[in-house]
Amino acid sequence: NAGVTQTPKFRILKIGQSMTLQCTQDMNHNYMYWYRQDPGMGLKLIYYSVGAGITDKGEVPNGYNVSRSTTEDFPLRLELAAPSQTSVYFCASSSRLGTSGRSQGETQYFGPGTRLLVL
Amino acid sequence: RKEVEQDPGPFNVPEGATVAFNCTYSNSASQSFFWYRQDCRKEPKLLMSVYSSGNEDGRFTAQLNRASQYISLLIRDSKLSDSATYLCVVRPGAGSYQLTFGKGTKLSVIP
Numbered sequence: 001n002a003g004v005t006q007t008p009k010f011r012i013l014k015i016g017q018s019m020t021l022q023c024t025q026d027m028n029h030n031y032m033y034w035y036r037q038d039p040g041m042g043l044k045l046i047y048y049s050v051g052a053g054i055t056d057k058g059e060v061p062n063g064y065n066v067s068r069s070t071t072e073d074f075p076l077r078l079e080l081a082a083p084s085q086t087s088v089y090f091c092a093s094s095s096r097l098g099t100s101g102r103s104q105g106e107t108q109y110f111g112p113g114t115r116l117l118v119l
Numbered sequence: 120r121k122e123v124e125q126d127p128g129p130f131n132v133p134e135g136a137t138v139a140f141n142c143t144y145s146n147s148a149s150q151s152f153f154w155y156r157q158d159c160r161k162e163p164k165l166l167m168s169v170y171s172s173g174n175e176d177g178r179f180t181a182q183l184n185r186a187s188q189y190i191s192l193l194i195r196d197s198k199l200s201d202s203a204t205y206l207c208v209v210r211p212g213a214g215s216y217q218l219t220f221g222k223g224t225k226l227s228v229i230p
Contacts, residue, residue, distance in 0.1 A: 035220075042123070042206070042220035043163070058217060090162055106151060106210075108218065110162035 001026050004111035006091050012117045013081040021076040021114050023091030031094045032074040033058075033108065034066065036087040043090065049074055081118045089114045122146065123221040125207050131227045136197050140224045142190045142207030151210035152183055154192050156203045157223065163206055166192075197228045 007022045025032065030051045035043040045058030049068040063085060065077040074093075078085060092108040125142045132138045144152075152169035167174065169181040169190050180193040190207055207221035 040127075040222065042222045043218075044220075045217050048217070106168075107153075107165045110164065112162050 003027065004091055004093055004109050006089075006111035006114050008114060009112070010115045010117075012119060013078075014119060015081060015083065017081050018077070018079045019081070019116075021078070021089055021091075021116075023074045023076065023111060024072050025074075025091075025093040025109070025111075026072065027093060027095070027109065028071060029093035029095050029109075030071065031096070032068065033092045033094075034064070034074070034076045035090045035092065036060065036085075037090060037113075038087050046076065046089075078116075081116075083118050085116065086118045087116060089116060122211075122219045123207055123209050125205075125221040125224045127222060127224060129225040129227055131229055132197055133229050134197055134199060136228075137193065137195045138197055138226065139194075140192045140205055140207075140226075142192075142221055142224075144188050144190070144207075144209045144219075146209070146211050146219075147185075147188060148212045149188075149209045150212055152181075152190050153208040153218075154179075154181060154190075155206040155208055155220075157206055158203045163220075166205070194226075197226075199228050199230065202226055202228045 004025045033048045034046040037043045044060045047066040049055045055066050090113050091111040094108045154166040155163040156166045157163040169183045173182045178195045182191045204223040204225045206223045209219045
């Protein structure tokens with residue numbers, strides 16, 4: 001299993017350009033997530049998906065869009081890049097949510113990240 | 120009060136030392152608790168879940184105090200390879216899809 005893969009590893013964008021960050025998982029996980037991590041800050045959830053065709057906003061969705069046409073893929077789209085979107089973007093997946101008590105199966109597996117610089 | 124707070128460190132400890140990190144969370148309804156490890160310029164990886172009764176995994180011990188709303192991680196016999204940033208992570212409530220991440224505590228184990 002490759003786990004969670006992300007492309008590209010690094011990208012420089014000019015203000016106003018658009019791009020799609022790719023994320024693929026081969027663990028047949030239903031749940032997938034996009035986070036951003038700014039220097040010295042905690043990860044912030046951008047969007048998440050609980051299954052193919054279902055997506056919802058996280059804490060910081062403005063400026064981004066997602067789609068989930070298959071279980072495996074969860075691309076993140078930036079339409080009009082802004083300097084504030086300079087960050088490291090992590091995709092993650094998990095098999096299910098825990099309900100209470102022991103949290104088996106709740107582990108989120110992260111991809112290696114995409115470093116984005118907007119100039 | 121921030122949702123998940125951690126001392127950012129850095130904690131600089133010699134090999135073989137015991138080091139402890141604490142984390143506080145603001146949402147008393149939080150259901151699930153975790154410690155993740157993040158190496159420099161790498162993705163976070165689950166270190167261990169934190170159970171109400173406390174749990175141990177080799178040199179690592181995690182404790183949860185619901186009354187005081189804090190979580191702790193104890194590392195015994197520190198190794199150079201333990202150098203990383205340790206993230207305290209909380210799921211706000213049952214059925215919530217979102218995890219709340221602390222900013223992390225940086226540990227450097229010195230030879």
